[in-house]
Amino acid sequence: MQRKRRNNAPRFPVSCEETGQSAGAVNGRRRTPEAHRAGKFAQMFDSIDLRQGGIQGISRIAPSGNHQNHGRVFLMMRCVPRSLPSIFSFRRRTGGMRKSLAIFSAAIALGCAVGCDALPRESAGALDQIRASKTLRVGVSENPPWVEFENGKVAGVEADVIEHIADEFGASVHYVRGSETELMKKLHARDIDIVAFGLDTRTPHRKRAALTRPYLETRPTLPESGAGKRSHVLAVSQGESKLLFEIDRILLDNKVEWERLYRRAQR
Amino acid sequence: MGAPLSARSTLRSTKDFEFPPEQAAHLRKAVRLEYVTIIYIVTSAALLFLTMGSSQAMRTSFFEDAISLVPSLVFLTAIRLAVKPPDADHPYGYHGVVSIGYLTASLALLGMGVFLLAEAAIKVLSGERTTIGAMNLFGHTVWAGWPMLAAIAYSAAPAPFLGRLKSRLAPKIHDKVLHAGAQMMKADWMAETATAIGVTGVGLGYWWIDPLAAAFVSLDIIKDGLTNLRVAVDDLIERTPMKTDRSEPDPLPAQLQRYLTGLDWVADAEVRLREVGHVYFGEAFVIPRDNTPNLPERIADAMEDAKAIDWRLHDLTITPAPRNNIALKESRRNVSS
Numbered sequence: 329m330q331r332k333r334r335n336n337a338p339r340f341p342v343s344c345e346e347t348g349q350s351a352g353a354v355n356g357r358r359r360t361p362e363a364h365r366a367g368k369f370a371q372m373f374d375s376i377d378l379r380q381g382g383i384q385g386i387s388r389i390a391p392s393g394n395h396q397n398h399g400r401v402f403l404m405m406r407c408v409p410r411s412l413p414s415i416f417s418f419r420r421r422t423g424g425m426r427k428s429l430a431i432f433s434a435a436i437a438l439g440c441a442v443g444c445d446a447l448p449r450e451s452a453g454a455l456d457q458i459r460a461s462k463t464l465r466v467g468v469s470e471n472p473p474w475v476e477f478e479n480g481k482v483a484g485v486e487a488d489v490i491e492h493i494a495d496e497f498g499a500s501v502h503y504v505r506g507s508e509t510e511l512m513k514k515l516h517a518r519d520i521d522i523v524a525f526g527l528d529t530r531t532p533h534r535k536r537a538a539l540t541r542p543y544l545e546t547r548p549t550l551p552e553s554g555a556g557k558r559s560h561v562l563a564v565s566q567g568e569s570k571l572l573f574e575i576d577r578i579l580l581d582n583k584v585e586w587e588r589l590y591r592r593a594q595r
Numbered sequence: 596m597g598a599p600l601s602a603r604s605t606l607r608s609t610k611d612f613e614f615p616p617e618q619a620a621h622l623r624k625a626v627r628l629e630y631v632t633i634i635y636i637v638t639s640a641a642l643l644f645l646t647m648g649s650s651q652a653m654r655t656s657f658f659e660d661a662i663s664l665v666p667s668l669v670f671l672t673a674i675r676l677a678v679k680p681p682d683a684d685h686p687y688g689y690h691g692v693v694s695i696g697y698l699t700a701s702l703a704l705l706g707m708g709v710f711l712l713a714e715a716a717i718k719v720l721s722g723e724r725t726t727i728g729a730m731n732l733f734g735h736t737v738w739a740g741w742p743m744l745a746a747i748a749y750s751a752a753p754a755p756f757l758g759r760l761k762s763r764l765a766p767k768i769h770d771k772v773l774h775a776g777a778q779m780m781k782a783d784w785m786a787e788t789a790t791a792i793g794v795t796g797v798g799l800g801y802w803w804i805d806p807l808a809a810a811f812v813s814l815d816i817i818k819d820g821l822t823n824l825r826v827a828v829d830d831l832i833e834r835t836p837m838k839t840d841r842s843e844p845d846p847l848p849a850q851l852q853r854y855l856t857g858l859d860w861v862a863d864a865e866v867r868l869r870e871v872g873h874v875y876f877g878e879a880f881v882i883p884r885d886n887t888p889n890l891p892e893r894i895a896d897a898m899e900d901a902k903a904i905d906w907r908l909h910d911l912t913i914t915p916a917p918r919n920n921i922a923l924k925e926s927r928r929n930v931s932s
Contacts, residue, residue: 431788447798448727448738516722538649538726567724567802573738576729580736 448569454521455497455571464499466490467511467523473593474526474560477505486524486562488589489543489579493522496578512536515565522575528558537563538572543579543586609688609910611680612874614768618906621767626674628761629667632776635757636664639750646742650725651718652793652808653743655711659786659816660750662707666776669696673772677872690872690909697772698827705820711813715806725797725805740798744791751787754780766839769873769907771830774839775823782819786812833869847875847905854904855879855913858897860887862918865927874909880916890915 458464468475468482476484482503494501504511504520512533514520529539542559562579564572579586614622640660647653673693681688730739758780765774789808796804826841836845848868855864861881868877879901883890894913902908 447740447795449798449800535721535723538724538728541729541731564726566726569727569797569800569802572726572728577736580729580731 448573452518452568454518454565454568455574458497458499458521458571462499463502464490464494464497464522465502465504465520467504467506467514467520467525469506469508469511469523469525471526473590475524485544485586485589485593486526486560489562489586490522490524492582492585493575493578497574508533512563515563518565521564521571523563527561527563529561530558531561531563533563536566538566538568539563540572541576541579543583544590546590609681609686609876612678612688612690612909614678615906618768621764622674625761625764625768625770625773626671628757628764629671629773629776632667632757632761632780633664633671635753636660636667639746640664642746642749646730646739646746648727648730648739648743650727650743650794650797650805651715652790652805652812653747655715655809655812655816656747656750656787656790658707658711659783659812662704662816663776663779663783665700665703666772666779669700670770670772670776672696673872687871687876687910690874693770693772693872694827694830694870697775697823698831700772700775701820701823701827703820704816705824708813708816708818708820711816712810715809715813719803719806724802726802727794727797738798740794743794747787747791747794751784751791754783754787758783762840769839771826771839775819775826779819782815786815789815830870836868836870836875847908848877851877851879851901851904851908851911854901855881855897860884860893861897865930867930868908871909873907875905875907876910877908877912879911879913881913882916882918 468487470477472484474484474486475482476487490501504514506514508525511520511523511525515523515537523537527533527539529542531539539561540563542561544560545557546560547557562575564575613619640657643653643657643660647657673696676692677688677690679689727738727740727743729736730742732742758777760777761773762777762781765771765777789811793805793808796802796808829837836847837843838845845868848866851868852864852866855861855866860883862884864879864881866877866879868875881894881897883893887893894915898911898913901911901913
């Protein structure tokens with residue numbers, strides 16, 4: 329649907345008074361549709377008190393939160409196309425696109441403004457529970473050299489990785505042994521927090537669990553083990569983004585350590 | 596391709612088609628814009644692919660981006676083929692390829708939308724929950740949602756501008772494929788915002804917002820596919836021409852009828868036109884006044900002069916009809932009903 333462009337539409341940059349809520353007469357005529365919409369948008373911003381909760385993002389754009397600066401939010405978004413190369417001979421937008429761009433920018437800004445550190449959060453609070461109970465429930469299944477059962481204790485490369493993670497969370501490890509299928513079921517039911525049995529990124533379990541980032545990449549020494557390199561991962565229950573994020577962080581930050589453990593296990 | 600035309604076959608085949616100079620300039624601009632669009636879409640799809648991870652909404656956005664290449668490619672291909680001169684095997688020329696390309700693109704859109712909707716539904720029903728962990732970005736470990744949002748912003752921000760530029764060109768060369776691509780790009784921001792909300796929702800702990808956003812985006816793709824499918828089908832079943840943006844019927848048939856009835860040797864006239872790609876083909880039935888001399892020459896002249904009214908009128912056949920012609924009355928009844 330084409331909108332008729334009005335030739336008396338305010339060209340930008342214009343002063344805040346023309347675009348903001350107080351726009352009365354523009355060029356001696358009645359308020360143009362664009363100015364009217366600009367006013368409406370400024371009203372919308374007024375009605376949302378974004379300044380609660382440390383919204384650094386928006387406040388950088390509108391430091392004092394009065395009408396003038398709400399108008400400026402608008403101006404910043406309207407000023408963007410000025411920088412487009414002139415070979416496209418782009419002159420002006422109509423109100424519809426301004427509004428859509430404003431809504432989109434507001435959505436992104438709101439997302440960032442909720443707090444860069446506040447994301448990600450969890451759905452069922454698994455990490456908080458681990459920290460509170462000081463127990464990390466781990467499902468293991470024998471798979472040398474990643475997981476080995478020696479004298480009733482769990483050892484192996486991934487056991488050491490798990491111990492490191494548990495230390496970071498300030499928790500002790502509670503091992504649950506079982507077959508791969510059983511463990512995945514328990515993980516899905518949230519009876520355990522994390523599984524480790526030599527998973528790699530090609531595991532068929534990847535649909536039912538959230539795989540971590542690879543902590544190690546290996547090349548199979550025996551030709552029949554399958555072509556190409558393997559990326560080794562652990563798995564946590566799906567939906568726990570914060571837990572996954574923290575574990576990923578630990579795994580990614582200590583890659584040197586995991587390599588060392590692997591080489592030690594090879595000997 | 597068939598044998599080249601002989602000199603006498605101007606009666607049999609339609610003439611070669613060329614865009615007039617003004618339209619040719621617009622066309623060159625449109626082609627340039629389409630190349631820019633293709634480069635932009637390829638880069639933004641690549642970014643989305645690299646960051647999408649396990650988020651279904653991001654995956655859907657990636658596919659939506661990839662499929663929006665199709666109208667651009669269809670436009671560039673059809674533009675080359677459609678202006679090929681007619682030959683003995685193809686006396687109507689090759690304009691119809693535009694309609695075929697448009698139909699294919701619409702079907703592709705519709706199919707992809709349905710597939711993605713089904714995928715999102717299956718994922719939810721099988722108990723999969725979206726989890727977004729960390730990502731290593733140039734040596735820093737960040738939450739993978741931030742690069743996702745950045746990719747979304749890159750994918751969404753320039754789209755409305757490009758879309759607006761293209762939608763201004765489309766009526767000037769009467770290109771529905773360009774118009775369709777422009778509409779999709781202009782509306783892209785809504786789908787990308789939904790994906791951004793999906794990713795943010797997962798970050799806030801509401802994993803279900805992600806497949807919901809994915810479903811929303813796939814419904815958007817389906818809507819695009821259906822709207823364009825309707826237009827493409829209308830084209831192929833030779834509906835009366837509409838304006839490029841489908842807002843109202845094209846005034847050209849009425850204009851043409853007024854012109855023909857205004858000729859001094861014409862008592863009455865009736866016109867029907869159909870769209871074939873960018874151009875119109877049509878037939879006019881005229882009732883000449885009694886005892887009009889040199890009727891075939893007058894008719895031939897009228898055909899040439901009528902085509903000069905509008906560049907889109909590529910081929911017009913004028914048929915003389917006797918007074919009180921039942922066929923003419925029938926056609927009038929069919930047209931008015």
